[in-house]
Amino acid sequence: MQELINRTKELLADGTVARVLGWRRGDLPTNPEPAYFNDGESLSEFVYNGFCGANLSKYMIEASELDGRTLVFLKPCDTYSFNQLLKENRVDREKAYIIGVGCKGKISEASLNAIGIKNVIDVKGAELTDACDTLTIETLTGNTTCAYRDAMLERCHVCRGKEYVVYDELIGDSADTVDGDRFDEVRKIEAMSPEERFAFFKAELSKCIRCNACRNVCPACSCRKCVFDSTKFDSAQKANSDSFEEKMFHIIRAFHVAGRCTDCGECSRVCPQGIPLHLLNRKFIKDINTLYGDFCAGESAEGATPLTSFTFGDAEPGTV
Amino acid sequence: MNKSDLLAEQIREISGVNPKKCMKCGKCSATCPSFDKMDIKPHQFVSYVDNDDIEPLTKSKSLWHCLSCFACVERCPRGVKPGKLIDAARQIAERQRGGDYLTPDEIPELFDEDTPQQLIVSAFRRYRK
Amino acid sequence: MKYSYYPGCTLKSKATALDKYARASAAALGIELEEIDEWQCCGGVYPLGSDEIATKLASVRNLAAARDRGQELVTLCSACHHVLKRVNDDMRNVDDIRTRANNYMQLETPYAGETKVLHFLEVLRDVIGFDELKKKVVNPLTGKRIGAYYGCLLLRPGKLMAFDDPENPTIMEDFIRAIGAEPVVYPYRNECCGGYISLKEKERSKYLCLDITGSAKGWGAQMLITACPLCLYNINKAAGDVLPVYYFTELLAEALGVKEAADNE
């Protein structure tokens, strides 16, 4: 972390960048939040640790409108989002100075909760200075430990790798964290009966409170005006509880980002209701890979997406 | 599916060849170095498989005369690879009992002092299971 | 420059000439050929069937050994080269074969086609360069008219072997030029000598070899060169009286002035 701060100070001092987009300590040790830093002093607030799961790419849309270059820290998976935004002309490459930061897998309080560690006060071992395999967690009910791996976000267990698809310089090493196949969950659902699938999604989607956290965090959901807020489809929010978007919001959202979603997993990470929203996106990714050939959004900043291209021999609807 | 269809399916699978792609130009047979020795010619192998007529192929002399020189594979304008079909038929023949074309006791008389190991090994690989 | 080296069975017995002259020449050119440990016979022919796994395992072991040494794998014999290159391609690109082969082998690190397989001629062309080779020749074979005999295995299937143009190759001709001799191009240089069929069908092989040597001689060749022990054997047996045939490494050693030393080793 100190290395990041030192380098950042240099870049601020020599005028290469006008500001820094990073993470700062939040109200709890487990929720650092994205933040701008405008000078060396403010960097005292800067953190980079295992809890910094937040993908900063989307903030670069607004940063691209500001004067001067913005230094942004991107983890390997975040660079795909940035690249995708680049492809869609939403960010300005010239306005970004990208430091690719090492990532050893990101952890979350929700993951701790899921393994039975609740009421977290503080966590030691998430600083990433050394290879830290064990977390020591201070809770209201005393100290406990767990393996770093067990506190990792789902997306890190199926991490796409350590490659940065776009960057200016790299600091820090990344670790292999993969121990699962990212389509396993999708396959599991596909194997269920239609009734089970329906029950599963009904149960999950019923939890939605339409807080729009998923939409706000999603780097692919960057429309100036969301279709669900617009009058163009008569689909804008109304008081009525069974209005169109209440039911179809998540399907349409997944469809709108199909072929553009980099599977960054932020939607599931931020959902306050814990809905596994990534399962919808991954279904599209899996279908696209199977039907139209492997495609990885954000891998390239050029070319058409699977939904803006075709082949003469594509599968027929309803046959798959 | 009857036996012949099954065998045809098996040949298509082992060889990875789609006989439907053949446009019957005969280029494979045009330069086959073993053409004269073959009772069923390379281009005919493709039609036989396409017609699910496999029995004659597994009994064909051609199996033991194909050199696997890939001339037909290289020159085929349709990517049909007749040589791979012949090899697949050979596999099927050899996997059946008594299908071997070479036995170890034949070797001494076929051998001379310069015979490279490679020859014996290759012949064994191609001529028996 | 260090390479893993796979000699293959015949080079340790009937084709020692192919092997020893290559080693001597390699040393003279500053290339270290390190024989991989406990290499196994590649099987001589590439098993074409998509369900053939067991017959490919020996090649996978050889390939994995080179991978574990972190080196590219150099071969000399056309047949070994053909088999190793194609099995390697299977391991890299055919999911089914890779999965099944790795399941059988239980290697410490599964093998997925990481090794690059090179023929010694490719090393001469792409690493050393024929122009450089020419500079190192001390004993040019001036005046010799040599026909390159490629046979089938080095060139085909062209897309997979990616060795040279399968219908109009130039690598051996360029090699012949580099050692100071004159290449003779003749149309049968990429036609088959009969291969393993000569074991039971000597007459057929003879017929083919006579076409090859007859054509080469007609175009003015005084000798043939080859990279394959089986081609050499078949041509020698069937048509040795028409044209002599040598391993390309023997002429290379001669041109580099290391042949005698190699013979005396």
Add this chain to the structure above:
Amino acid sequence: MPMNDNAEFRPKIVAFCCNWCSYAGADLAGSSRLTYPADVKIIKVPCSCRVNPMFILRAFEKGADGVIMCGCHPGDCHYSTGNYYARRRMTLLFSMLDYIGVEHGRTRVEWVSAAEGVKFSATMNEFVEKIKSLGKNVRLGDLRCRS
């Protein structure tokens, strides 16, 4: 009025037809007097690529029991390529509906040329039968965020 449980289920079916092929195919079915149930109501769009997945979901939300989209055969699109895009979009959308447990068969795509009046009518007959066998669409109506 008391609900009559024995009344025959009459599904609501929306058919999106492209102007150049399928709408003309439906016209041909009409002029050839090839009947199909009145449950099918056609909406004309310029091309199958104009059909937004939101239209289909909207139809279900408003109580449709089945939605079918018809367009020119691949390769015959009036706009050259429109139906190729439509094909990908619908393939993915239908797969997603299936994934979330909506009955397979409530959605369908059929390529109908202007000459295929017979096909148009046969397709609609078939589709109505299918929807009748599936019964009323409850699931899409039920898949709401607040239970």
Add this chain to the structure above:
Amino acid sequence: MQRIGVFVCHCGSNIAATVDVKKVTETALMEPGVVHAEDYQYMCSEAGQAKIAAAIAEKNLTGIVVCSCSPRMHETTFRTCAERAGINPYMVEIANIREHCSWIHKDVEEATKKAVILMRAAVAKVNLNTPLKPGESRVTKRALVIGGGIAGIQTALDIADAGYEVDIVEKTPSIGGRMSQLDKTFPTLDCSACILTPKMVEAAAHDKINIYTYSEVEQVSGFVGDFTVDIRKKARSVDMNKCTGCGLCQEKCPSKKTPSEFNRGLNTRTAIYTPFAQAIPNVPVIDREACIKFKTGKCGLCSKVCAAGAIDYEQKDEIITRKYGAIVVATGFDVIKLDKYDEYAYSQSRDVITSLELERIMNAAGPTKGHLQRLSDGREPKNIVFVQCVGSRCADERGKSYCSKICCMYTAKHAMLIRDKYPDVNVTVFYIDVRTPGKNFDEFYRRAVEEYGVNYIKGQVGKVCPEPDGSLTVYASDLLDNKQLRMSADMVVLAAAIEPSASVRQIATMLTASIDTNNFLTEAHPKLRPVESPTAGVFLSGVCQGPKDIPETVAQAGAAAVKAIGLLAKDKLMTNPCTAKADELMCNGCSQCANVCPYGAISYETRLVMGPGVRENRRVAVVNNALCQGCGACTVTCPSGAMDLQGFSNRQIIAEVDAICR
């Protein structure tokens, strides 16, 4: 709020027998926005239309719904009627209660119910309709033809004869194209030059045709009716106005070693050259790569011998910028390179040649003065083998997947001509299929076999081996006899596949005209619009669209000309108003829509966007109404819905959905 009138047609008994039209009319009055409803026996009749016009006037209607037959039948009728009565034609919608209702349903109650729903959907849509105005764009009365072969020449002549100015841009120093390289033409065997040269002369002399040879299209902007094109006129180094075409410069030029492009490299030409004797214009060019003066600064011989003082070493490339209403692409073809097919020994023996090379050999003005001879030793061949489908119908990347179409016929022609002139030469043709669908084509082929004794063998050639004695050994299959043949020949002629000229990719990109995987230009519709590109105002002539022989090329050239004339004849273009439109306040500028637009109608501009709380420069999508054909592909690609289709807007379609599902 709209004031909508609903008009229900009985269509005699066609509708009224099954649909209770009165009920539909009554129900209509309860729909939102509907202020008038009436039924009539034949709405499309003059009396019916008069009723509509009267209602518009009386009730001050703003929108019309006609419940009648299919819109494909009478939409235009009712729209025109509405326009005459003073409302925008796009405020009219049709509810199809005949083809989609009365004709297919028998039960009156059921049919009436459905008719009501269809009426409601139409009313719901009209409630959201907005007046649309077709755009207008002007038409520049001049056409550009790219390519000066027979296709381009014919197109230019036809357009010019109709009275419009035409410019031909030709890359090489002369017009004439491939046809000028041919000796005779099938199936009539008339001499190619004899029929082509008069056309070339006619084009050159035509007062409406302007020919730019040795020139290339550099840049294209604009759209149908109003293209702006930059043409690079390469420096000829010879003053076109002064040169008399005497040819002395070419006689004296000491640089004689450049392979002749016209003769397919079979002989050489000088550095200052005209490609062939009948070249138009008959003004040479200096090939600066080959010219000694340009390479070393010394020589200047041509300048010394030119009495007219036409040689100008200082000449520079010139860019001409011109406006055109229509562009015709006629870029033609080339034969494929055969370096990947060396089993046929093309690069190993001079006696293995392509059919186009044979044309030059057979041509009296060719390198052998028309004498059939081997290029290696000048001997007359005794045995000639023709190989068909070299690189055509290939599934691999060596060749082309398509049939080149012309080879079967020109091979029959070659075989016949050879047998005619040299009766003791044996001619063998190896074929896979002989394809002769054309007027007098099969008869022609049969003549080659029956009257001229050409030996046709079904089977492909596998390898050609040059022998030390100069002969060629041909290995081939005889499939009908199930034999492998080993045949000795003196000459082998390869029917190499044809492919679109290499330049076509660049031209297609400039024109935003689409090309297929084989680089052939795509037609707007494969059956119904075969000579138009999907890009409005761009037309296709000749082989650039697909393999063709001369009569087909000329026919298509004429068709392309007619299409171009049809466009040029208009003073203004009315554009379809149902085009896509981007809401710039919502547009993300993500370019996704442009990816799916088949017409290249969407571009991006950075412009000042103003709206509530917004005033900034943004990259936004802009639809060119002249190019957009209104398919709507972009609207679905757009996630925010910023892109919408006028006349079929998201809200309109959703209103219809809602009305049907109500």
